[in-house]
Amino acid sequence: MNRAMPRALLTPAVAAIAAISVVPLLITLYYAFVKFSLLEPGDHPFHGGENFYFFFTDNAFLPALQNTFILMFSVMVVTVVGGAALALLINEAFPGRMLVRVLLISPFLIMPAVNALMWKNMLLNPIYGLFAQVSRFLGLTPVDWLSAHPLLSIIMMVAWQWLPFACLIFMTALQSMDREQLEAAGMDGANYLQKLRYLYIPHLWRAVSVVLMIEMIFLLSVFAEIFTTTGGGPGFETTTITFMIYQQALQAYDIGAASAGALFAVLLANIAAFFLMRVIGKNLAK
Amino acid sequence: MKRIAVSALCVGLSCAANPVLAATDLVIATVNNGHMIEMQKLGKFFEQKNPDIKLKWVTLEEAVLRQRMTTDIATKGGQFDLMTIGIYETPIWAKKGWLLPIKTDAAYDIDDLLPTIRDGLSQNGQLYAAPFYGESSMIMYRSDLVKKAGMAINDRPTWDHLRNVAAKIHDPANGVYGICLRGKPGWGDNMALITTIANSYGGQLFDMKWQPQFTSKPWKDAVTMYVDLMKKYGPPGSSSNSFNEVLAMFNEGKCGIWIDATIAASFITDPKQSKVADKVAFAQSPVGVTERGANWLWAWSLAIPKSSKHPDAAQKFINWATSKEYIKLVAKEAGWANVPTGTRKSTYASPEFARAAKFATAEAAALATANLKQSTLPPSPYVGVQYAAIPEFQTIGIAAGQQMTAALLGKVTVDQALATAQQAAEREMRKAGYYK
Numbered sequence: 001m002n003r004a005m006p007r008a009l010l011t012p013a014v015a016a017i018a019a020i021s022v023v024p025l026l027i028t029l030y031y032a033f034v035k036f037s038l039l040e041p042g043d044h045p046f047h048g049g050e051n052f053y054f055f056f057t058d059n060a061f062l063p064a065l066q067n068t069f070i071l072m073f074s075v076m077v078v079t080v081v082g083g084a085a086l087a088l089l090i091n092e093a094f095p096g097r098m099l100v101r102v103l104l105i106s107p108f109l110i111m112p113a114v115n116a117l118m119w120k121n122m123l124l125n126p127i128y129g130l131f132a133q134v135s136r137f138l139g140l141t142p143v144d145w146l147s148a149h150p151l152l153s154i155i156m157m158v159a160w161q162w163l164p165f166a167c168l169i170f171m172t173a174l175q176s177m178d179r180e181q182l183e184a185a186g187m188d189g190a191n192y193l194q195k196l197r198y199l200y201i202p203h204l205w206r207a208v209s210v211v212l213m214i215e216m217i218f219l220l221s222v223f224a225e226i227f228t229t230t231g232g233g234p235g236f237e238t239t240t241i242t243f244m245i246y247q248q249a250l251q252a253y254d255i256g257a258a259s260a261g262a263l264f265a266v267l268l269a270n271i272a273a274f275f276l277m278r279v280i281g282k283n284l285a286k
Numbered sequence: 287m288k289r290i291a292v293s294a295l296c297v298g299l300s301c302a303a304n305p306v307l308a309a310t311d312l313v314i315a316t317v318n319n320g321h322m323i324e325m326q327k328l329g330k331f332f333e334q335k336n337p338d339i340k341l342k343w344v345t346l347e348e349a350v351l352r353q354r355m356t357t358d359i360a361t362k363g364g365q366f367d368l369m370t371i372g373i374y375e376t377p378i379w380a381k382k383g384w385l386l387p388i389k390t391d392a393a394y395d396i397d398d399l400l401p402t403i404r405d406g407l408s409q410n411g412q413l414y415a416a417p418f419y420g421e422s423s424m425i426m427y428r429s430d431l432v433k434k435a436g437m438a439i440n441d442r443p444t445w446d447h448l449r450n451v452a453a454k455i456h457d458p459a460n461g462v463y464g465i466c467l468r469g470k471p472g473w474g475d476n477m478a479l480i481t482t483i484a485n486s487y488g489g490q491l492f493d494m495k496w497q498p499q500f501t502s503k504p505w506k507d508a509v510t511m512y513v514d515l516m517k518k519y520g521p522p523g524s525s526s527n528s529f530n531e532v533l534a535m536f537n538e539g540k541c542g543i544w545i546d547a548t549i550a551a552s553f554i555t556d557p558k559q560s561k562v563a564d565k566v567a568f569a570q571s572p573v574g575v576t577e578r579g580a581n582w583l584w585a586w587s588l589a590i591p592k593s594s595k596h597p598d599a600a601q602k603f604i605n606w607a608t609s610k611e612y613i614k615l616v617a618k619e620a621g622w623a624n625v626p627t628g629t630r631k632s633t634y635a636s637p638e639f640a641r642a643a644k645f646a647t648a649e650a651a652a653l654a655t656a657n658l659k660q661s662t663l664p665p666s667p668y669v670g671v672q673y674a675a676i677p678e679f680q681t682i683g684i685a686a687g688q689q690m691t692a693a694l695l696g697k698v699t700v701d702q703a704l705a706t707a708q709q710a711a712e713r714e715m716r717k718a719g720y721y722k
Binding site: 038039041054057058059125126127144146147148231232233234235236237247250251252253254 | 353356357360361378382471472522523525526677680681684688689691692694695697698703706709710713714717
């Protein structure tokens with residue numbers, strides 16, 4: 001069959017996808033190298049590396065880099081460990097399993113901003129919140145979470161939202177386990193911990209790599225939680241690279257510096273993905 | 287099946303082609319505070335008088351509103367026909383030519399507008415935004431608690447005296463905190479208050495060479511006093527409190543002293559909202575070494591962007607919403623205590639208003655002493671009391687606000703916070719080309 005015909009018919013669809021994904025990147029690339037502030041009308045002269053220099057010499061840059069990594073790493077660890085534990089827990093059939101599964105998945109469906117506000121006002125508020133009530137009941141002074149431990153509060157909110165996602169992936173991975181192998185191991189005298197180490201965890205490893213990959217892409221762009229609760233935190237405590245980009249674009253109205261920051265974030269994501277692939281790939285090959 | 291499809295297509299096409307008597311849709315971007323919400327409710331009266339205009343409201347929170355409007359106006363988006371902007375944006379945008387001049391008729395009585403506010407919203411004598419509501423800041427305190435402690439707060443007390451009063455009435459065991467102030471980071475939140483404190487200590491935001499002054503002695507004294515005052519006699523969780531949060535606390539009777547926008551007075555003296563409505567008294571803002579800039583000036587105003595699609599309809603609406611008749615309309619529908627104040631001399635001259643609002647005299651005095659052009663003891667190159675009317679100020683104010691909150695929480699020392707704020711400010715000014 002002639003190869004040109006199907007290719008020609010696919011061209012409009014491919015062109016549309018390319019336009020949506022590549023064009024914004026090219027525009028960002030262009031803006032990163034010109035002087036473009038919304039507050040200064042006029043043409044956009046070539047600015048060289050000035051935008052990058054300005055973004056990197058910001059006092060908030062190093063703290064933001066650190067916070068980004070802490071946030072991503074903590075949430076990934078909590079969701080993978082917690083998600084795997086939950087999935088293993090509900091692996092066996094028990095009455096009400098359907099309902100429990102639905103309830104476990106629900107936090108992921110809440111909008112991030114709603115999630116953040118719910119935590120801020122209903123749970124973490126030092127006067128009216130649930131945590132404060134429990135502390136008072138136990139005789140302790142309530143902790144002002146968002147002021148004393150801002151990054152930890154953000155990690156809690158994001159981890160709570162992403163735990164169901166990991167749990168879901170692991171649940172489906174566990175469904176595909178070989179039952180006969182498990183029964184054989186049980187008959188050979190393997191206890192639960194041994195089954196865990198030799199059967200469950202190696203099987204889940206592939207699912208772990210999927211979860212980590214997807215979470216890394218999305219956790220880098222966590223924004224709504226930080227914006228609605230701490231606005232970058234006292235000082236720079238909850239400023240991340242993404243939040244810095246927002247600050248440059250919509251607070252300082254400097255599109256040039258924001259684009260420079262965005263390109264840096266893309267680079268960061270690619271580097272992290274590369275290392276992750278190597279680590280996971282090595283383990284999978286074993 | 288084919289017949290249904292064809293007839294549906296015909297109906298669809300005819301609907302599209304039929305020019306229904308289109309009413310002019312006026313898209314108004316506005317902030318979500320009480321007076322604006324009242325205006326939305328009363329918009330139906332305007333629509334009755336002008337049946338060819340339909341009002342479409344886009345209500346947003348202040349920071350988001352500012353971003354959307356600035357982005358829209360800078361990119362000539364034309365999304366909004368009318369914008370609610372503050373007295374900070376007006377001179378900047380008017381200078382850039384982004385706003386249309388406001389056309390008023392004789393019945394509007396433009397000379398009735400309070401002079402300081404009118405001046406702040408005009409360029410070369412031409413008004414570019416019509417003030418809808420104006421405010422200054424003043425001390426609001428619990429007269430019962432202060433009297434019980436055997437003390438008094440008169441106009442313009444020193445910060446030391448105010449601190450002593452707060453110490454005497456501070457009673458956390460019974461749920462009363464000596465003084466409640468804003469602590470939430472933001473150039474319009476905690477920085478508005480802290481800048482007035484710094485002004486009263488003889489400080490300024492920028493000196494005549496546009497160098498930021500955050501590390502100067504007045505700022506250091508002001509912020510050290512503020513942090514100490516809040517730590518000793520303030521409520522817990524101050525770092526997330528702005529106007530609305532402290533208002534809720536004051537209404538519950540948890541605060542002894544509060545320094546904030548004069549508009550708060552109308553809420554805390556309303557028995558429907560406040561548990562301590564009859565126990566409130568007022569005084570002019572405290573001083574450090576000077577009265578200059580000790581109380582702020584702010585006005586929300588309606589302006590027409592150049593990219594507006596319906597400028598004539600917008601002019602009509604502005605003339606209606608900021609007129610004497612509108613104020614009388616609000617008085618009729620919601621009561622004299624709820625009219626938007628701080629814009630016209632005639633409101634304060636009205637006996638019904640004076641009767642309904644206990645705070646009228648204090649508010650008028652505060653508004654009269656807030657001067658945009660002479661807001662600091664040493665001469666300053668900028669206009670504004672609690673802000674500087676330059677575009678760079680917004681980022682600087684936000685960064686400084688974050689540092690002040692960090693100092694309030696004890697995460698950094700006052701000196702560190704001021705040094706970081708100074709560095710951020712210098713970077714922005716250098717980038718904007720004020721100096722190399």
